[in-house]
Amino acid sequence: MIEKLKYASTERVFEGVIVDHNDASVTIDIKGRLGQFKIPMRMLISEYPVKIGQEVAFLLSYPEVLNEEPDEHYVNAILNTKKLEQEVQNRKHNEEK
Structure with missing residues (x-):
């Protein structure tokens, strides 16, 4: 490394x-x-x-920084995590209504 x-x-x-x-x-x-x-x-x-x-x-x-281009594996994992976090927030918000 x-x-x-x-x-x-x-x-x-x-x-x-x-x-x-x-x-x-x-x-x-x-x-x-x-x-x-x-x-x-x-x-x-x-x-x-x-x-x-x-x-x-x-x-x-x-x-x-090791490379100019982002590693797609990490980009996808980060985006999926953010998407799941947003879905959880939306569910909590809908349950409060």
Whole structure:
């Protein structure tokens, strides 16, 4: 996979704060208003029980777009998911009437 990248690694240390967690995942707000991401709990390294408000640090590199054209498999999956979500919203809206 690494051979697909054209640019050298730009990894650097980022810091964040745990804002949510459950048995399966952890949500981290990245400091500096850079957004948030959710990872599986199994990817978090911790010697302590996970708690909201704990600070974390991690290495992250800037994502690189691999191809000009989107992968149709992913496009179709995304569109189907959005369609299903819209259908669920429509059903809920119709049930409320």
